[in-house]
Amino acid sequence: MTPLERRYRRLMRAYPRSYRSAYGEELLDILLGHTDPARTTPPLKEAAGLLVNGVRERAWQAARGPAWTDGLHLGVTALSAAHLATLLPYAAAVPGWLALSALTLALVVLGRARLALPLASLTAVKMGAIGTGAVFLDATLLPVEPGFLLDHSLYGYSGLLGAAAGPVLNVAGLGILAWRGGSLRRRSLWWAPAALLVAGADPAWMALTDAAPGPLLRVTAEAAVLAGAVWAGRLTGDLRWALAAALYLAATSAAFGEHLLHQSRQDLAYWGVLALLTLLTAVVPYGARTRAID
Amino acid sequence: MYFVLAALLDGPLHGHAIVGKVTELSRQRVRPSISTLYGILERLTAQGILAVDREEVVQGRNRRYFRITDSGKALAAAEAERMHHAAGLVRARPDLGTA
Numbered sequence: 001m002t003p004l005e006r007r008y009r010r011l012m013r014a015y016p017r018s019y020r021s022a023y024g025e026e027l028l029d030i031l032l033g034h035t036d037p038a039r040t041t042p043p044l045k046e047a048a049g050l051l052v053n054g055v056r057e058r059a060w061q062a063a064r065g066p067a068w069t070d071g072l073h074l075g076v077t078a079l080s081a082a083h084l085a086t087l088l089p090y091a092a093a094v095p096g097w098l099a100l101s102a103l104t105l106a107l108v109v110l111g112r113a114r115l116a117l118p119l120a121s122l123t124a125v126k127m128g129a130i131g132t133g134a135v136f137l138d139a140t141l142l143p144v145e146p147g148f149l150l151d152h153s154l155y156g157y158s159g160l161l162g163a164a165a166g167p168v169l170n171v172a173g174l175g176i177l178a179w180r181g182g183s184l185r186r187r188s189l190w191w192a193p194a195a196l197l198v199a200g201a202d203p204a205w206m207a208l209t210d211a212a213p214g215p216l217l218r219v220t221a222e223a224a225v226l227a228g229a230v231w232a233g234r235l236t237g238d239l240r241w242a243l244a245a246a247l248y249l250a251a252t253s254a255a256f257g258e259h260l261l262h263q264s265r266q267d268l269a270y271w272g273v274l275a276l277l278t279l280l281t282a283v284v285p286y287g288a289r290t291r292a293i294d
Numbered sequence: 295m296y297f298v299l300a301a302l303l304d305g306p307l308h309g310h311a312i313v314g315k316v317t318e319l320s321r322q323r324v325r326p327s328i329s330t331l332y333g334i335l336e337r338l339t340a341q342g343i344l345a346v347d348r349e350e351v352v353q354g355r356n357r358r359y360f361r362i363t364d365s366g367k368a369l370a371a372a373e374a375e376r377m378h379h380a381a382g383l384v385r386a387r388p389d390l391g392t393a
Binding site: 026028034050053 | 333
């Protein structure tokens with residue numbers, strides 16, 4: 001294998017695996033046929049084209065199948081990952097519930113809504129109990145103190161709404177998916193490291209004015225993912241990303257709204273960005289290009 | 295992509311040939327990257343404007359031949375008519391020396 005072919009193959013990883021299996025060799029054949037064999041690196045135009053069109057192909061493949069079911073599944077996956085991220089700094093205090101949250105995310109990612117539903121329901125009730133200081137199943141020592149990353153207790157600044165909104169919406173979404181039956185697609189395993197990345201950034205009390213790395217990382221990740229959703233909705237004219245974004249925004253807004261009167265301008269701006277991007281995911285598919293020739 | 299449809303009006307072509315024909319028909323003005331051209335071929339095929347005519351294996355690699363469908367031909371004709379009308383708006387003016 002020449003260095004040129006190796007580099008082309010590396011760039012082609014931007015495409016989904018199924019596409020590469022079906023058409024990768026054909027595409028590579030033409031790329032090599034149209035590139036000066038004396039070159040060791042692909043021309044910039046072809047390199048950029050492979051990256052951009054690979055991501056586009058991923059969006060097109062993601063837009064297959066029933067939009068509302070897949071959008072709901074995507075929203076539930078994001079909520080499950082966000083919940084795991086919230087619990088991670090409290091691993092030492094609530095290891096069982098953290099494990100349950102991780103198992104729920106794994107089942108959601110695998111598309112097993114019926115198996116995930118009872119686990120998510122248990123977690124939702126427990127989070128509500130922690131938020132209100134009640135006892136549920138095990139005797140959890142309150143307040144639940146963090147082991148790392150944070151300096152405030154779990155839901156220490158939240159009431160029932162802030163603690164339970166995300167988990168309850170998660171249960172509602174999973175309930176609909178379980179009731180509907182049928183198979184759900186297996187989602188990317190990258191959701192687990194994504195949860196690790198935003199660990200400890202609880203939307204109920206992000207304290208953006210402190211410019212701590214955790215909340216800033218979460219804000220950046222959320223804005224980047226939602227901007228990607230806007231782009232995918234525009235490209236494919238599909239509303240599944242809007243549904244997922246709306247579910248996520250609803251959970252974040254409930255936690256955020258609990259302290260609405262005490263939010264700083266930065267916090268309000270953060271919520272405004274999330275709301276604007278979510279609105280765009282719902283609007284842009286209607287302006288998607290429908291002409292075949294341009 | 296108008297030139298892709300125009301390139302296939304004479305019969306099915308594989309990717310290699312489509313790239314060359316598009317460049318030739320557009321007088322070198324349209325030279326999309328290979329991946330962009332393939333993205334266009336995939337979308338037009340998904341929309342029923344193109345179809346895969348046949349597949350051949352050359353040196354161990356699959357090679358698809360694309361052909362234009364009847365709806366693709368109608369689309370190309372409609373686009374040609376639209377551009378003809380648009381060109382006529384300028385060409386009919388004697389003051390531009392194109393009439």
